[in-house]
Each structure stands twice: as structure tokens, then as C-alpha cells.
Amino acid sequence: MLRKPSTASAAQARATDGINFDRLALGDGRELKADEQLPPSSTGEAAKKRRYKKRTRRSNNSKSAAVGVVEDIAETEPNNANVDGAESPTSDTDTVATEPFPQFQLGRALPQHPRAFYVEIPVLAHYALRELPNVGDDEDDNDEGLFATQKIEPGTRIISEQPLFTLPAPGDQVPQLMAAYENLSESDQERIWKLRPAAAEASDALMSLRFLIDKLAVELQTIMYKSEAERTAEEKTTLSEMRPKSQFAMNVYRVAARWHANKCSLLDMPLDQRADLPNGTPVAGLFIERAHIRHSCVPNCFASYDADLGRMNVHTTRDVAPGEELTCSSFADTMYYSNAKDRKQELFSWGLTCDCEACDEKHPKFNVHETARQRAHTRAVLLNDVLTRLEKEDMTEDDLKTAQKLLLDLVRDLKTSGCESVETVRWRNILVDRILPARALVVPEAEMLVTWQVILHHAKESETVGKMCYGEDSENYRVLKQTREGTEATL
Ligand SMILES: [Zn+2]
Numbered sequence: 001m002l003r004k005p006s007t008a009s010a011a012q013a014r015a016t017d018g019i020n021f022d023r024l025a026l027g028d029g030r031e032l033k034a035d036e037q038l039p040p041s042s043t044g045e046a047a048k049k050r051r052y053k054k055r056t057r058r059s060n061n062s063k064s065a066a067v068g069v070v071e072d073i074a075e076t077e078p079n080n081a082n083v084d085g086a087e088s089p090t091s092d093t094d095t096v097a098t099e100p101f102p103q104f105q106l107g108r109a110l111p112q113h114p115r116a117f118y119v120e121i122p123v124l125a126h127y128a129l130r131e132l133p134n135v136g137d138d139e140d141d142n143d144e145g146l147f148a149t150q151k152i153e154p155g156t157r158i159i160s161e162q163p164l165f166t167l168p169a170p171g172d173q174v175p176q177l178m179a180a181y182e183n184l185s186e187s188d189q190e191r192i193w194k195l196r197p198a199a200a201e202a203s204d205a206l207m208s209l210r211f212l213i214d215k216l217a218v219e220l221q222t223i224m225y226k227s228e229a230e231r232t233a234e235e236k237t238t239l240s241e242m243r244p245k246s247q248f249a250m251n252v253y254r255v256a257a258r259w260h261a262n263k264c265s266l267l268d269m270p271l272d273q274r275a276d277l278p279n280g281t282p283v284a285g286l287f288i289e290r291a292h293i294r295h296s297c298v299p300n301c302f303a304s305y306d307a308d309l310g311r312m313n314v315h316t317t318r319d320v321a322p323g324e325e326l327t328c329s330s331f332a333d334t335m336y337y338s339n340a341k342d343r344k345q346e347l348f349s350w351g352l353t354c355d356c357e358a359c360d361e362k363h364p365k366f367n368v369h370e371t372a373r374q375r376a377h378t379r380a381v382l383l384n385d386v387l388t389r390l391e392k393e394d395m396t397e398d399d400l401k402t403a404q405k406l407l408l409d410l411v412r413d414l415k416t417s418g419c420e421s422v423e424t425v426r427w428r429n430i431l432v433d434r435i436l437p438a439r440a441l442v443v444p445e446a447e448m449l450v451t452w453q454v455i456l457h458h459a460k461e462s463e464t465v466g467k468m469c470y471g472e473d474s475e476n477y478r479v480l481k482q483t484r485e486g487t488e489a490t491l
Pocket of ligand 1: 298354355357358359
């Protein structure tokens with residue numbers, strides 16, 4: 001069992017011979033955990049232009065039309081039809097669910113200007129760090145979580161913290177990590193030891209470190225098993241040189257294991273756009289309070305990094321009862337579309353586990369989650385095709401209506417999966433920015449106002465969820481608010 005190196009036990013007899021620590025920089029190059037989800041959807045300049053052109057032509061007589069409002073906003077109504085009209089909730093998942101999840105172009109380019117407004121949001125840290133129930137007394141397991149100490153309303157900011165340190169690359173990057181660690185005060189270093197470490201198997205870098213440590217330990221055992229008198233002068237020198245190195249190697253391993261399991265992305269940016277970032281741009285950071293919140297596939301909190309403020313903010317996304325554990329998703333943008341088996345694998349790669357109701361096969365809601373998430377995946381794949389088509393050609397009203405329904409069904413699947421976060425905002429923004437404006441162009445004149453009322457409805461929903469997840473002081477929320485105001489102003 002690993003122990004922190006400052007303890008006596010950690011200094012015990014393991015040794016290394018000349019570890020080349022440059023070799024340990026085996027960043028695995030994977031994407032960061034998605035603590036922050038992608039920003040709201042692409043605005044779609046072409047659609048925008050069409051929308052405003054059409055708005056100017058809108059007839060005042062259309063105000064009498066009330067066709068389709070209810071069906072257009074009723075994502076809560078049960079309806080399992082897929083785009084072809086099939087009613088089976090599972091048949092559609094069988095065909096497409098194994099395809100790779102599509103890479104949606106949802107990233108809305110946020111304006112890079114200084115914060116134009118400031119809203120002071122209180123941080124109500126109604127929680128305590130407690131040991132998890134049903135765990136042993138092993139002090140190294142770090143089996144602790146954050147628990148609510150009183151009832152917490154949705155949209156409450158419970159954490160707002162600066163990173164302990166940041167690094168300019170997303171991988172394990174051991175040399176840079178250790179340099180940052182050495183710069184910390186002793187008390188901040190202590191805070192890292194209290195975090196949950198990843199298992200060695202979670203990354204190639206950790207495995208390499210572990211392999212080196214074990215190999216060197218075996219080599220030195222032969223010397224250490226000899227009595228002082230039996231050791232040659234050369235062996236004594238080797239031993240005295242290698243012990244501090246061994247301790248250092250163990251230290252590196254432990255820090256890297258905690259970084260791997262707890263680092264957070266600082267960027268709200270697709271991977272392919274990151275190449276243009278200036279050298280040294282911080283892309284990952286360690287946030288101690290956030291790190292104590294365990295993962296759940298049915299989380300009750302949402303965490304996002306506010307680059308303007310330089311803070312990680314965590315908000316509750318539903319009512320939290322006193323004594324309930326606070327949970328966040330560690331890979332929010334994909335977990336609502338994958339089954340328990342795939343999630344388990346992905347969590348493992350981050351050194352995490354999950355026993356939430358969507359992962360526990362014995363939980364009565366397990367199958368509800370499996371079905372809803374697989375159906376959401378299928379619908380997301382189908383919608384991606386629709387959006388690709390929409391970029392290339394004009395679609396008929398029927399096609400757009402079907403796409404709208406498909407999207408609302410998907411939002412309902414997400415809610416069934418316990419998703420109360422910006423994942424629904426991403427989809428609604430596609431309705432607001434792309435599908436509904438295109439539909440407004442082809443509906444009969446008398447129905448145009450109704451279509452715009454539906455757009456406003458979804459813009460309001462996005463604004464509400466955005467406020468709850470990001471907070472009123474965030475740029476993400478400001479953009480959502482602007483969209484709603486813009487829609488309202490033209491109605
Ligand atoms: Zn889970």
C-alpha cells in the first residue's frame with residue numbers, strides 16, 4: 001500500500017538506480033476529462049441571416065395562428081418515435097448505437113472581450129468532507145466525499161475556487177507536474193495527498209513509473225537483505241545513493257496518480273482548435289475542493305471553469321437533501337449517450353469508479369438509464385445527419401418538423417437519464433439557432449409567429465439552465481441571455 005513520502009514508512013527500503021525522469025514524461029495524449037461541457041451550439045451565420053430577413057417579412061396577421069405550439073415545445077410528452085416513425089424504444093438503438101459518437105460542431109465562438117458586467121454571486125458552501133459509508137479504515141484509500149450539511153436549492157453556487165496550479169498541456173506530463181508541485185507550500189502539498197489517486201493501470205505514464213519503481217526495488221533487495229557486515233563497499237554506496245532516488249520516484253508516482261485522477265480542463269474549446277493557442281497557455285488545472293466531489297453518471301452538481309474569473313465554479317442542478325453526497329460528472333458530454341459497460345471503461349481510464357443508479361445493475365432504475373442513454377445516442381447520431389444535410393440543402397417543412405421532434409425526444413431522453421445540465425442547452429440551441437429558423441422560412445405565413453414563439457420558449461429554457469449551471473456572472477450565461485433578449489425583441 002502506498003503511503004505519502006513524508007511518513008517514515010514511505011522512506012523505507014526501496015531504491016532506484018539513475019532513473020531518467022525525462023523518460024517519465026509519457027503524457028498519454030488523451031482528451032481531458034470533460035468537467036466543462038462544450039459551449040452552447042453554433043449560431044449558424046447563414047441561418048441567422050435567413051432568420052432576420054424573414055422576421056422583417058413576418059405578417060402581423062400571423063399572431064392569430066396557434067398551430068403546433070404545444071407539440072413543438074412538449075419534449076416531456078412520451079413519444080418514442082424515431083425519425084422514421086418507429087415506435088419501439090429499443091429498436092432504433094440496435095441499429096446505430098454501436099457507431100462512434102458523432103463529433104458535433106457545437107462550439108459557439110464566445111466573444112473574447114473583457115467582462116462587461118459583474119454580478120456578485122454568493123458561495124454557499126453547505127457541505128462537509130466526510131468518509132464514505134461502508135469503507136474500511138485504510139487511511140490511504142482517500143475514500144471521502146463532499147456531503148450536503150443542509151438542503152441546497154438548484155442553482156446554488158457551492159464552490160468557487162482558483163486552481164492550486166495549472167499546466168500547459170492536458171496529459172500526465174510528469175516533469176512539469178513535479179515542478180509545479182515543488183513550487184507549492186507544504187500545506188498545499190498536503191492537500192494534494194488527501195485526494196483520491198488513480199490506479200497505475202489508468203495511464204501509460206503511471207504504469208511506466210510503477211514498472212521502474214518495482215524493477216529498481218527488486219534489484220536493490222539483494223543488497224538490503226544482506227547484513228551491514230556482509231555488504232561490499234560498492235553495495236553500500238549504491239544503497240545510500242539509491243534510497244533518496246527511490247523516495248523521489250515514489251513521490252513522483254503518488255503526485256502523478258492524484259493529478260491524473262483529479263485534473264480538470266480549463267478550456268471550453270474543441271481539440272482541433274487548441275493547436276492555435278499560444279505556447280504555455282494553461283489547459284489543465286487542479287482544484288482541491290472540486291476534486292473531492294466524486295463522479296456520478298446522475299450528478300446533482302455541475303462544474304465549469306470560468307476563464308474570465310480564473311475560477312472553477314460548482315453549482316447544484318437539483319434539490320439536494322441534507323446528508324446527500326454532492327456529485328459531478330467527470331465526462332459530461334459523452335456519458336449521457338453511453339451504456340454502463342462503456343462508461344465503466346472510460347471511468348477506469350481516469351482512475352475512477354462509479355456506483356450510481358445508472359451503473360448499479362441491481363438498482364430499479366438501471367434499465368431505464370440504459371434504454372434512455374442508448375436511445376439518446378441513436379437520436380444524436382440521426383440528428384447529426386440532419387444537421388449535416390441542413391448545412392448543404394434546404395429542407396422541407398416536414399423534414400424540419402421531424403428533426404425538431406427528434407431533438408425534443410432526445411432532450412427528454414437526457415432528462416430521463418437525470419441530465420439537468422448544459423447538455424440540454426447544447427441541443428436546444430441547435431433548435432433555436434438552426435432548425436427552427438429554417439422552419440420559420442418554410443411554414444405558411446400564418447404560422448411564422450408561432451414558430452418564433454417556440455424559438456423564444458427554447459431560448460428561455462436554455463437561459464434558465466445556463467444560469468443554474470454557469471451562474472449569472474458567466475460569459476456563457478450572458479450569451480444565452482442575449483439570444484433570448486434578441487428573440488424577444490423581434491417578436
Ligand atoms: Zn455511474
